Amino acid sequence: MADAHAPERPLANGQTRIDFQTEPSRYRHWKLTIDGDIATLLLDVDEKGALFDGYELKLNSYDLGVDIELADAIERLRFEHPQVRAVVLRSGKPRVFCAGANIRMLAGASHAHKVNFCKFTNETRNGIEDLSANSGLKTICAINGTAAGGGYELALAADHIMLVDDGSSAVSLPELPLLAVLPGTGGLTRVSDKRKVRRDHADFFCTTEEGVKGKRALDWRLVDEVVPGSKFEDAVAARARDFAAASRRDGGAQGIRLTQLTRSFREHSVEYETLSVEFDRSGRIATVVLRGPAEMPPASADAMVAQGAAFWPLKLARELDDAILNIRLNEFDVAAIVFKSFGDPGRVMAYEHFLDAHTDHWLVREIRHFWKRVLKRVDLTSRSLVTLIEPGSCFAGTLAELAFASDRSYMFLGRREGDNKPPAAIALADANFGPYPMANGLTRLGSRFIADAADLEQAKAERHRMLDAERAQKLGLVTFALDDIDWDDEVRVFLEERASFSPDALTGLEANLRFAGPETMESKIFARLTAWQNWIFQRPNSVGEEGALKRYGTGQQPVFDTRRV
């Protein structure tokens, strides 16, 4: 396999890690403008603004850096611009909407980066759909030119795709004929499961380099509207007004600012305000220690809005998201993420009650949806996930979801000798029974207790109580409860064992065991589609020296192993 031990190529501008934090004033590729209740997201990629050395972002092609800006803009539409009801995605370049993921970037990226790049771009597109489905902000994609590969996949995330009918503008998924890979950012799944394109039409479309345009694109359900060039601008504006008028978004008049996170990257840790990440490099463990709130919740919804990004649940969610992404893309050697917490579980529950009391407030809704997405990101992180519930911890309500997201949890039974911290307790809240579905559509507890609905009901009846280790284990909420005598050894042996296993096999195991029960379009993207793409990303026909990805643009034809597998 070509790149098993290949180092990551160098980041541009001497950077040493990929940063997921940005803000509109620093965007190099996207421009976010707001006009009343309509926003425009203009893609105008800076060719020289690539994340890594070694390639240019021609023809509005993208790399992870471009998508980090898009993801940031989407969050700002949620939190900073609650009055926006429709957003138009379009290109700032003539005759090209977007050429998709940059091929040179892909050809030179390590397998681990490719896979995690695709995961992130998928999450961003799911976030756009979540924005429409749950926040009422509708997305129109206006394509005046070619939308190829990832460019069309971006369009597929929109509610409404408009294509200019000029005899040349087309949508296409040319990955297979051009590069011998799949459209990997949800394209195949959205074509078949969202757009519901007939499978033989989809087969034709995905094997035709030049794609489909005009009436056929409409007839085959690939786009929602084709419009002559002369009428395109007016039609896009009219459609944006229509969607904004039909939107049921009822955000406040005034948003909150997503201020910059305060972080400090050190050699073996990252310090945030509400959590820290400690790296045990030889043990290949990252320990995320979440800190409970220092204060009780604000007195009113207005006071919450006044706190803005400093409101503890929101700040913690943003910092956790950043911490997880940092591990995913910058710390490939971490085998397991251990979640710990420290704080007063009663105070955490006070925040749950506050959020429940203001559940119809736009900001509370957005915070809960944000937590939902962060927790989904945790579920989809291909590292072993472990929660250690120790004396002094505060895994209550939303924080307890981390234990249920984990592959295993260990809970400390009683007190530690010579330690006066209160015995570990966990507490369930309404938040554990609804607002945070996994990609499979079930809550984490619903997935956990899929065998017997009575177990779920039993847990539900225990809401708002502090549950000690014995009770938590009886209820099936933790994997093992261990006392002071066994704790250190059992946990150490488990983590050492985990680090000794093949990382790939663990990735596959966890990708299966974490998602019992039904599948949704979203889970199909991350399993069926992604797993096949990951396989193809290992095959010589794409990534080998004679493979299509390596030979693209060289003038040499790829050489394929012709055996079907």
Add this chain to the structure above:
Amino acid sequence: MADAHAPERPLANGQTRIDFQTEPSRYRHWKLTIDGDIATLLLDVDEKGALFDGYELKLNSYDLGVDIELADAIERLRFEHPQVRAVVLRSGKPRVFCAGANIRMLAGASHAHKVNFCKFTNETRNGIEDLSANSGLKTICAINGTAAGGGYELALAADHIMLVDDGSSAVSLPELPLLAVLPGTGGLTRVSDKRKVRRDHADFFCTTEEGVKGKRALDWRLVDEVVPGSKFEDAVAARARDFAAASRRDGGAQGIRLTQLTRSFREHSVEYETLSVEFDRSGRIATVVLRGPAEMPPASADAMVAQGAAFWPLKLARELDDAILNIRLNEFDVAAIVFKSFGDPGRVMAYEHFLDAHTDHWLVREIRHFWKRVLKRVDLTSRSLVTLIEPGSCFAGTLAELAFASDRSYMFLGRREGDNKPPAAIALADANFGPYPMANGLTRLGSRFIADAADLEQAKAERHRMLDAERAQKLGLVTFALDDIDWDDEVRVFLEERASFSPDALTGLEANLRFAGPETMESKIFARLTAWQNWIFQRPNSVGEEGALKRYGTGQQPVFDTRRV
């Protein structure tokens, strides 16, 4: 990648291809005995009876040859022994039930063989579950010893798992800790989705080499019953009687014999009685030409039983199944399978009417279920599937499913110049709207018309009519209708193009586009689980020279790339 161009290892005994036909008198590994309404399938693997040279089948481990016998036995229980209501799966060896797929076999097999071996064993296990769900023949797995890996996965296909409680007998899925691969024959999916084992218990179980035994195995839902050794035989016998008594199987008193297929393997073709397969080796195409029935259907159900395996729908299904398996496992270089047919569509429809008229007859039910499984096998065959509907063809009813299973279909419009064959027509029957669900639980037409139920209704309204190319295209039943002027060129260009694409990318594309809509446990096995396993089967941590699969049993520890992907 280690084995990209590795040739298959030599077959044992100088054989030149893997043969899927066998019969009980030739079994080397299984023994099928019948006692009233209870059958026993005894696994007693002949160590020297491996399919390939280079390994021995120790400890009741298996290779494809062992599973071909099992699949054969299951079919015979359906057709030859309709009076059997329960079957006990057990081992003929002391202290070991089954050690799973043979590791030496896996370590030396090509990627293409490994993947297709797993696909076949999965289909066999799905067939066991289909036998229970749809034919009422219940399966009890009696484990007196260790059931490891594929051994436990075989047990997972049963309705009831009994484990002897002797302090050492255990069930386990040690693939990850031992071999750095997944349990690949449905194990993870059945643990989470069929047995509904809690995910953290499943995580523990699947990472613990020695597995789980006794009470914990029961508490964790891994088995249904643990029984002390002294009472095991009685308990198994009693349980078999219970299940037989509760079975609703109402097969006839007398089965039919599944006689040997009459086949002739030639250099560039295989000739069966109801079909032929022609290989265009340079074009990498296999053309399957199905022949319509020579006679009208028999006059009565009794006459059908008298025909037995010669009854045209059954014979065709068996021959098609064999032909598909032959291509899958012996003809890796075939890029596309082209289905053609020749015969009187009216006579094919007469058979549909006959089957519909006797839909409650046990043999008709079994034949329809057999066709269901053969068609699922077609869906899951990783070759491009194309149906060419030409003048003189007979794609009616069940045969039309092949067109709907295909990635594309082309239908000839009008007559060929200088040819007096009747213009192509297709016809729909009740069989196209229910009895042949795909792995996703939908019919092929239901999947095809997933965008709009009205399209499905419109097609349904056209049942029992001969539909010409124009009408068929209007109804959305075929991809393209082409006349004599375009036909040859369009079809040729398409097939050449298909053969020019990366086989892997096509495999991934088709695995996504063929299965729109819902997922089931079965489809999760073939997509989520299998796709991840295929990926792992390409990773150096398992198949590399220092990988776990290669180093197993050498005394050397595997060396892993520690990066998580």
